[in-house]
Amino acid sequence: MTVEARLGTVANYVDERTGGAAWMKKNLQKVFPDHWSFLLGEVALYSFVILLLSGTFLTFWFDPSQREVIYEGSYEPLEGIKMSAAYASALHISFEVRGGLLMRQIHHWAALIFMAAIVAHMMRVFFTGAFRKPREGNWILGIGLLTLGIVEGFLGYSLPDDLLSGTGVRIAEAIIQALPVVGSYFAYFAFGGAFPGEAFIPRIYTVHVLLLPGAFLALITAHLMLVWYQKHTQYPGPGRTEKNVVGYPLMPTYMAKAGGFFFIVFGVTAFLAAVASINPIWLYGPYTPGQISAGSQPDWYMGWLDGLVRMAPPIETQAFGHTISWNILVPGLIIPGILFTGMALYPFIESWITGDKREHHLLDRPRNAPNRTALGAMSLTFVMVTLINGGNDIIATHFDLSINQIMWGTRFGVFLLPPLAFVITKRLCLSLQRADRDLVLHGRETGTLLRLPHGEFVEVHEPISPEKAYFLTSHEQAPALELPAVDGHGVKRAHALRNKLRARMSVANAEAIPKVSLNELKEIEHH
Amino acid sequence: MSNEIEAIQDPGLPAHVHRKADTDPAAANRAERQVAILFGISALGTVLLIVSYIFIPDDLFIFIPVMGNQNAHQLGLGLGMAISLFFIGMGAIHWAKTLMPDTEVVAQRHELRSPDSDRKDFVDAVKSGAGAAGLGRRSLIKRSLGAALGLSALSPLLLLRDLGPLPGKELEKTSWKSGTYLVTDPGNRRIKDSDLEVGAVAQVLPEIADPEHRKLSDIAKDAVLLIRLRPQEFNLEADKLAMTHDGIIAFSKICSHMGCAVALYEQQTKHLLCPCHQSTFDVTRGAKVIFGPSARPLPQLDITIDDEGYLVARQPFSEPVGPSFWERNSQ
Numbered sequence: 001m002t003v004e005a006r007l008g009t010v011a012n013y014v015d016e017r018t019g020g021a022a023w024m025k026k027n028l029q030k031v032f033p034d035h036w037s038f039l040l041g042e043v044a045l046y047s048f049v050i051l052l053l054s055g056t057f058l059t060f061w062f063d064p065s066q067r068e069v070i071y072e073g074s075y076e077p078l079e080g081i082k083m084s085a086a087y088a089s090a091l092h093i094s095f096e097v098r099g100g101l102l103m104r105q106i107h108h109w110a111a112l113i114f115m116a117a118i119v120a121h122m123m124r125v126f127f128t129g130a131f132r133k134p135r136e137g138n139w140i141l142g143i144g145l146l147t148l149g150i151v152e153g154f155l156g157y158s159l160p161d162d163l164l165s166g167t168g169v170r171i172a173e174a175i176i177q178a179l180p181v182v183g184s185y186f187a188y189f190a191f192g193g194a195f196p197g198e199a200f201i202p203r204i205y206t207v208h209v210l211l212l213p214g215a216f217l218a219l220i221t222a223h224l225m226l227v228w229y230q231k232h233t234q235y236p237g238p239g240r241t242e243k244n245v246v247g248y249p250l251m252p253t254y255m256a257k258a259g260g261f262f263f264i265v266f267g268v269t270a271f272l273a274a275v276a277s278i279n280p281i282w283l284y285g286p287y288t289p290g291q292i293s294a295g296s297q298p299d300w301y302m303g304w305l306d307g308l309v310r311m312a313p314p315i316e317t318q319a320f321g322h323t324i325s326w327n328i329l330v331p332g333l334i335i336p337g338i339l340f341t342g343m344a345l346y347p348f349i350e351s352w353i354t355g356d357k358r359e360h361h362l363l364d365r366p367r368n369a370p371n372r373t374a375l376g377a378m379s380l381t382f383v384m385v386t387l388i389n390g391g392n393d394i395i396a397t398h399f400d401l402s403i404n405q406i407m408w409g410t411r412f413g414v415f416l417l418p419p420l421a422f423v424i425t426k427r428l429c430l431s432l433q434r435a436d437r438d439l440v441l442h443g444r445e446t447g448t449l450l451r452l453p454h455g456e457f458v459e460v461h462e463p464i465s466p467e468k469a470y471f472l473t474s475h476e477q478a479p480a481l482e483l484p485a486v487d488g489h490g491v492k493r494a495h496a497l498r499n500k501l502r503a504r505m506s507v508a509n510a511e512a513i514p515k516v517s518l519n520e521l522k523e524i525e526h527h
Numbered sequence: 528m529s530n531e532i533e534a535i536q537d538p539g540l541p542a543h544v545h546r547k548a549d550t551d552p553a554a555a556n557r558a559e560r561q562v563a564i565l566f567g568i569s570a571l572g573t574v575l576l577i578v579s580y581i582f583i584p585d586d587l588f589i590f591i592p593v594m595g596n597q598n599a600h601q602l603g604l605g606l607g608m609a610i611s612l613f614f615i616g617m618g619a620i621h622w623a624k625t626l627m628p629d630t631e632v633v634a635q636r637h638e639l640r641s642p643d644s645d646r647k648d649f650v651d652a653v654k655s656g657a658g659a660a661g662l663g664r665r666s667l668i669k670r671s672l673g674a675a676l677g678l679s680a681l682s683p684l685l686l687l688r689d690l691g692p693l694p695g696k697e698l699e700k701t702s703w704k705s706g707t708y709l710v711t712d713p714g715n716r717r718i719k720d721s722d723l724e725v726g727a728v729a730q731v732l733p734e735i736a737d738p739e740h741r742k743l744s745d746i747a748k749d750a751v752l753l754i755r756l757r758p759q760e761f762n763l764e765a766d767k768l769a770m771t772h773d774g775i776i777a778f779s780k781i782c783s784h785m786g787c788a789v790a791l792y793e794q795q796t797k798h799l800l801c802p803c804h805q806s807t808f809d810v811t812r813g814a815k816v817i818f819g820p821s822a823r824p825l826p827q828l829d830i831t832i833d834d835e836g837y838l839v840a841r842q843p844f845s846e847p848v849g850p851s852f853w854e855r856n857s858q
Contacts, residue, residue: 029632029634030634031632031633031634074586098580098585098600098604099580099601099604101598101601102601102604102605102608105605134639167787167788167803170747170785170786170787171785171786171787171803173786174784174785174786174849174850175785177698177850177851177852178850178851178852179853180853181853182853183852183853184694184698184852184853184854185693185694187694187852188691188692188693188694189687189688189690189691190690190691191691192690192691192692193691193692193744194697194698194744194747194748195744195747195786196743196744196747197691197743197744199690199691230639231634231636238537238538238539238540238541239537239538239539239540239541239633240540241537242636243635243636244633244634244635244636245633245634245635245636246540246631246632246633247631247632248628248629248631248632249628249632252623252627252628253623253627253628253629256619256620256622256623256627257619257620257623257624259619260615260616260617260618260619260620260622260623261616261620262616263612263613263615263616263619264612264613264616264617264620265616266612266613266616267608267609267610267611267612267613267614267615267616268609268613270605270608270609270612270613271605271606271609271613273605274601274602274604274605274606274608274609275594275597275602275605275606287743288743288746289743289744289746289747289750289781289786289788290712290730290732290746290747290750290780290788291788291790292787292788292790292802292803293802294790294791294802295802296787296802296803306804309785309804309820310804310805310819310820311820312820313820314806314816314819314820314821314822315822316822316823316851318855318856321854321856322853322854322855322856323851323852323853323854323855323856324853325822325850325851327784327820327821327822328784328785328850328851331820359638359639361636392805393802393805403805404818407805407818407819440535466535466536466538467538467541469535470535470536470537470538473534473535474534474535474537516535517533517534517535518533518534518535518536519533521535
């Protein structure tokens with residue numbers, strides 16, 4: 001029997017027991033559009049699988065206990081030192097378990113790649129407008145996954161209980177302790193008494209290996225089912241419309257590409273783990289609250305939060321025998337809370353401004369949505385400024401600067417640079433639209449110079465293909481909402497202030513360089 | 528919606544361009560061989576992994592330019608694994624790109640909303656279901672159910688109560704008492720004032736009966752930094768100056784911002800710097816905050832010497848050490 005015939009038998013077997021033929025047929029032929037930027041979400045998914053596999057390996061030896069032991073392993077510099085069983089077992093994995101260090105490094109690298117892929121994937125979704133109706137729900141699931149990822153990553157690198165991670169836990173404890181009214185109670189509950197106690201590592205271990213991975217699986221499943229059911233978005237281009245999907249069928253092309261890509265992501269992660277040391281916990285020593293190492297840095301996805309905390313002005317309120325630490329609450333909880341809520345609500349805010357309630361399956365080119373692109377650039381600038389301040393000590397020592405200058409620079413920069421990024425990005429988008437318009441009207445510059453009989457030099461322009469011309473003009477340019485203060489019946493609208501705000505934002509949002517129409521093109525061809 | 532009366536027409540999907548392997552059997556065979564070679568490289572990677580596992584001792588270090596000293600065993604395992612995985616992926620993708628169908632397929636997309644009749648039936652079903660249950664009319668049921676559900680959420684919260692003891696006044700207390708000796712950490716030896724030269728720094732802890740079993744949660748509040756300056760270098764109010772001894776000043780080492788160990792001392796400027804968030808404290812002015820996010824100076828410990836010249840605490844800390852909390856009363 002040939003392979004095809006045998007697989008056919010399997011399909012037959014499955015259908016006789018499930019009756020799934022119709023469903024399977026349809027879904028095996030499901031069409032997936034192809035674009036490199038669609039791989040970013042896949043990288044996140046595959047990193048998650050790598051995290052599950054490598055994490056399971058680590059649990060076989062890791063002992064999540066803060067019981068005090070004397071180190072007797074093979075790493076001589078720590079011989080005879082008192083430490084927690086968690087740290088000792090992490091050292092055991094690194095030095096005595098064959099391949100243990102490799103697996104630890106794969107796990108850590110995969111976590112960094114996972115977070116980077118989530119952020120990059122989110123940027124793709126944001127800048128192309130893929131979050132618009134009907135995908136608002138999936139956008140919110142994505143924000144949920146990002147948040148879980150930050151927490152899960154922090155708990156993960158806190159587990160080895162080395163000097164660096166213990167310092168991170170100390171800071172987390174201070175944030176809990178700073179909560180008004182309930183802070184010291186919550187801190188005592190979380191740590192089973194005074195910091196650091198012996199309860200925290202075992203507790204976060206359960207959360208890290210059971211609770212949060214379970215939540216991840218549930219959210220990822222929902223996220224993917226929605227992608228499947230709503231069908232993937234696609235980039236605009238000839239033959240691509242809001243009503244179709246152009247791409248390759250799941251079986252075999254997409255299956256082979258996606259399956260192969262999993263191995264590539266795993267292979268690259270293993271390569272990094274093999275050649276690039278990460279989190280060498282044996283250099284830090286065991287955690288003790290009285291010590292610290294200079295240049296203490298969190299993992300990159302926590303860096304912006306750390307930077308915010310560092311730049312906060314030293315303000316506490318003391319009144320009626322109580323203390324409120326604004327220097328911790330504002331950068332540690334309030335600003336991140338506002339940011340994440342704003343991100344989750346953005347699809348609804350945008351559709352409120354544009355008044356657009358239709359389904360969208362064709363992606364926007366970022367330049368054709370200048371306001372959104374500028375807002376994205378503004379948010380990224382904010383995060384970059386705070387991230388730079390999160391590494392101010394490292395930057396200061398590497399570039400021979402003073403920490404104070406970097407701190408003051410970012411304290412101002414965090415207010416000044418994001419709006420500047422907004423303005424510049426919006427101008428850039430409009431300029432790019434203008435360039436597109438020029439390209440459609442006057443064609444491509446060939447670089448060939450032509451000397452006219454009377455001596456003038458001109459550059460020869462070549463008309464672009466009809467495909468390209470369509471691609472550059474197929475986007476929609478919606479006019480601003482008209483929200484007159486008085487409606488058609490001569491009655492004043494309710495919520496005057498809200499409408500005014502909406503109208504103003506809508507005008508700003510609709511700003512665009514008019515795209516080339518067929519008439520204009522014909523007119524210019526006649527000349 | 529927009530002025531697209533005269534938009535440029537969609538020329539439709541561009542014509543499909545065949546690959547070499549689609550038309551030329553020799554090219555297709557060549558592609559097959561390339562895929563097989565890629566899978567073969569992957570197999571070699573696995574061989575490298577096995578060889579490394581068995582034959583390279585796990586304590587062998589080799590020097591590699593740029594990377595420095597590397598554990599050869601881990602490196603062999605890692606590279607073997609990376610090669611074996613990466614080239615499976617390369618092979619599969621090369622296979623898909625050269626030999627699997629690359630004709631773009633167009634599938635139709637249907638609007639997600641259901642036909643109007645279904646939607647109406649659905650909405651009616653929801654309405655009549657809610658109506659039959661009397662959700663609208665029987666407000667007593669609705670409210671009491673809401674209250675019961677809300678209250679039932681309290682029980683798991685209550686059961687979590689035993690996660691930890693109540694803090695009580697613990698956050699405000701340390702092990703320092705009047706007459707507690709200062710001992711070195713590490714070493715656990717009492718210190719004489721003459722042990723510290725001008726410019727020196729030492730970490731100290733309170734002397735306890737069983738130093739072998741000192742708890743980390745005690746260190747987290749008790750750690751103290753001793754610094755010796757020339758007495759005339761201080762710029763302190765009289766009561767704070769009285770808490771020093773002959774140029775030796777003692778501060779809590781636990782940062783008043785978020786509790787990290789304030790461990791970096793700049794001898795030239797006499798500044799203490801917390802490596803976590805760069806709060807900077809001026810030692811000569813009683814650890815006054817001169818930079819960074821911390822809002823309070825480091826608490827100062829009142830020290831003196833006993834008859835034999837050993838440093839002791841004259842009194843406990845007069846304020847809670849470490850980061851702020853709601854119950855902290857700074858007045």
